[in-house]
Amino acid sequence: MIPAMSDLSQRLMDGDRRALARAITLVERADPAGWEVVRETYPNTGKAQLVGVTGPPGAGKSTLLGALATHWRAQDDTVGILSIDPSSPFTHGALLGDRIRLTDHFLDRGVFIRSMANRGALGGLSEAALQAALLMDAAGRDHVLIETVGVGQAEVDIINHADTIVLVLIPGSGDSIQALKAGVMEIPDIIVVNKADHPMAQTMIREVKSVLSLGHSRDLDWMPPIVPTKAxxxxxIPELVQQLDKHAAHLRDTGQLEERRLRNLRKEVLAIATLRLRAELERQLEDDPQLAGLLEQVGARTLDPASAATELLAQRTTA
Amino acid sequence: MIPAMSDLSQRLMDGDRRALARAITLVERADPAGWEVVRETYPNTGKAQLVGVTGPPGAGKSTLLGALATHWRAQDDTVGILSIDPSSPFTHGALLGDRIRLTDHFLDRGVFIRSMANRGALGGLSEAALQAALLMDAAGRDHVLIETVGVGQAEVDIINHADTIVLVLIPGSGDSIQALKAGVMEIPDIIVVNKADHPMAQTMIREVKSVLSLGHSRDLDWMPPIVPTKAxxxxxIPELVQQLDKHAAHLRDTGQLEERRLRNLRKEVLAIATLRLRAELERQLEDDPQLAGLLEQVGARTLDPASAATELLAQRTTA
Structure with a gap:
């Protein structure tokens, strides 16, 4: 017997935008009702083209996403855009200007845009982002774009939910080129050089080519193309879409699509479980004076951090 | 009754370089004997000046560390340098060239240099790095420098072990400036503009000044100085040392030193405990066919990742 699906899940799968927005808000707040919608609609996922877009701030990522949305809308495809704000705790709304560039699409029901900054109750922005992306996928969006800023590990974790990863650079992205060269940043599937009308654009394209010739690519059968754009x-944009489709076909043909998704889903299960254990530990540290006393000893240099962790694990109560 | 200290711990605290090297190797391998040395020598920590140095690859961080070491050695201070290699799994040794710039000091017993790339058995580079820094501190090094590459969250976690954080930029660090401006990267305590003889250095200094005027600083009583260097x-370098000492005095005078260290140690205890729980989960996922079956269901889209995490936590055996 298949249990009846909740009304929210049903409406989401019928393509109701408000239901989608509501469900994402629930997962962002780590509300159990949100996890429930993901659970119910999960069998309907795996159909969208999942594209991750990353790069330094100011590279024009949002403008590029807007241009991609326009392109896909012209062929009547639906689009979901998930924009991950910096997880930095010390500034808010600094990137709001970027969001404004997407307002062209605010009245188009075929484009669903959502910005996410909240780490959620469990503290995992990457996990909340995956849940949101799954919901957009379940809601029948043909293309789901995940946008992140920067090149750190946290961003990599988020972007790894995508099937195809696009790095957006601009003339002047010296640090990113150095990071690619040194192997600190992984070579993406597609590299966009935006603001390609800039006098230094050709220099940047040459630098990217020289980095690619070093061959750090994770997929030996795919040579990452360089796409100049003026978003x-x-x-x-048509050239970028062509490369996105080419990469999607490549992933399918080589069996890598399933492989990548399985690997990412495995990491995700572990990450969610770990976040829950950590949240439980934090709660106990706050509630239990004896455990809090361990931290005081660490501060007084009478108990080292690793021994305190051992004590914490031994003394906690497991549910 | 105070238990007798192990021979390794005793030699480390007596300043024996080989004992220090051995102990760091043990913690890097997550060998229990390594944790034991940290436990035994921990009461002797908290005395070193802990400086974190970060910035994009190619900014000259290693050369700068070498110059700082030379400066401190001239006044007979001892130095420990912990260089964190990219945690990237797909390239190895790409930064070896940087290390070579530190070879001037390889024969000086007053400078201890250690490179770390291994995430350790628990999977936490940040945790292994803290243990190594504590060992250098316990070994009586007057100055301990932790070098990381990049500006992501993983690097931030490592750098946060330090009392003072220095960001090294060069002319051309456009992406880093954008990241500071957007609030994606936190404003450090001191900003070095290296390669200050470059024609574009003044432009970079002006850009840094304009970012600092935005006032994202985490410490309202400290205006991060900009130090031009040619490492x-x-x-x-003397001006940089002066600013490092000024910041150390500022931290002491305002009581922030204890505060920062307590906050970081608390995070560390939680991180170590969480890593251990995660390692335990991973082990069970590999060993228990029933748990592995959960992942297959996730891949087949019949069980969503969060529900699989719930099942995993319910079915695991807790020690």
């Missing part, structure tokens, strides 16, 4: 007027 | 010939 503000749509130049290069 | 290859030591230009600006």
């Amino acid at each position: 503000v007027d749509g130049t290069g | 290859v010939d030591g230009t600006g």
Whole structure:
């Protein structure tokens, strides 16, 4: 007997935008009702084209996402955009300007845009982002774009939920080129050089080519293409879409699509379980004076951090 | 009754370099004997000046560390340098060239240099790095420098072990400036503009000043100074040391030193405990066919990741 699906899940799968927005808010708050919607709609996922877009701030990622959305809407495809704000605790709304560039699509029901900054009750932005992406996928969006800023490990964890990873650079992205060269940043599947009308654009394209020739690529059968764009007027967008489709076909044909998704889902299960254990530990540290006393000893240099961790694990109560 | 200290711990605290090297190797391998040395020598920590140095690859961080070491050695202070290699799994030794710039000091017993890339058995580079830094501190090093590459969350976690954080930029660090401006990267305590003889250095200094005027600083009573350097010939190093000492005094005078250290140690205890729980989960996932079956269901889209995590936590055996 299949249990009846909740009304929210049903509406989400019928493509109701408000249901989708509501469900994402629930997972962002780590509300059990949100996990429930993901659970119910999960069998309907795995159909969307999942694209991760990353790069330094100011590279024009949001403009590029807007241009991609325009392109796909022209062929009547639906789009979901998940924009991950910096997880930095010390500034808010600094990137709001970027969001404004997406307002062209605010009245188009075929484009669903959501910004996410909250780490959720469990403290995992990456986990909340995956849940949101799954919901967009379940809601029948043909293309789901996940946008992150920066090149750190946290961003990599988020972007890894995507099937295809696009790195957006601009003339002047010296640090990113150095990071690619040194192997600190992984070579993505596609590299966009935006603001390609800039006088230094050709220099940047040459630098990217020289980095690619070093061959750090994770997929030996795929040579990451370099796509020059001018996102503000749509130049290069059809070429980018062509490369996205080519990469999607490559992943399917080589069996890597299933492989990548399985690997990421495995990591995700472990990450969610670990976050829950950690949240439980934090709660006990706050509630139990004896456990809190361990931290005082660490501060007084009478108990080292690793021994305190051992004590903490031994003394906690497991549910 | 105070238990007798192990021979390794005793030799480490007596300043024996080989004992220090041995102990760090043990913690890097997550060998229980390594944790034991940290436990025994921990009461002797908290005396070193802990400086974290971060910035994009190619900014000259290693050269700068070498110049700082030279400066401190001239006044007979001892130095420990912990260089964190990229945690990237797909490339190895790409940064070896940087290490070579530190070879001037390889024969000086007053400078202890250690490179770390291994995430350790528990999977936490940040945790292994803290243990190594504590060992250098316990070994009586007057200054302990922790070097990381990049600006992501993983690097931030490592760098947060330090009392004072230095960001090294060069002319051309456009992406880092954008990241500071957008609030993606936290404003450090001191900003070095290296390669200050470059024609574009003044432009970079102006850009840094304009970012600092935005006031994202985490410490309202400290205006991060900008120090131009030319690390290859030591230009600006005395000024940098002066700022490091000024910041150390500021932290002491305002009571922030204890506060920062307590906060970081608390995070560390939690992180170590969480890593152990995670390692235990991973082990069970590999050993128990029933738990492994959960992942298969996730891949087949019949069980969502969060529900699989719930099952995993319910079915695992807790020690």
